[in-house]
Amino acid sequence: MSAPERDIARAAGKRLDAAVDVELALLPRDDPNQYADPIAIGGLIVSAAGLAWTIAVDLRSRRPRPPAVEIHRTIVIRLQESVAGDDPTPVIEAVAEETIRRAELDD
Structure with a gap:
């Protein structure tokens, strides 16, 4: 993940009171098969930031x-x-x- 993507995820996490969740989702994993809870807000924000950055750059x-x-x-x-979820708006x-x-x- 690039620095802009991490910055976007962190800024969005702060706005949504989910900064800790984002930081946990950004932590490197020792085990490549380990994954974060797929419905966690942090993971959602990090994934959305990556896709949004790709779209913006393009x-x-x-x-x-x-x-x-x-x-x-x-x-x-x-x-x-x-994004799947109840209300991702x-x-x-x-x-x-x-x-x-x-x-x-x-x-």
């Missing part, structure tokens, strides 16, 4: 570069398609907004 490399609002909307839509919004900030895409 979109900001296009010419002409789409406006930040379009990149934000694309991140939200793709995360909603990818606060996680998705926090991750999308932090991704825009970290990618320096604010208009």
Whole structure:
């Protein structure tokens, strides 16, 4: 996981009062077969941050570069398609907004 992805996950975790969960999800695992609880908020945030960063990097490399609002909307839509759960909206919004900030895409 890249530094921007970790930063996005940490910032979103703080906003969602899940900073400890995110830090636990970011810890390296001694056993490659060991995995975190798949429904833990930290794991969800870390996974969403990785996907959001990939989307943002791809979109900001296009010419002409789409406006930040379009990149934000694309991140939200793709995360909603990818994330299973009862109500991932606060996680998705926090991750999308932090991704825009970290990618320096604010208009």
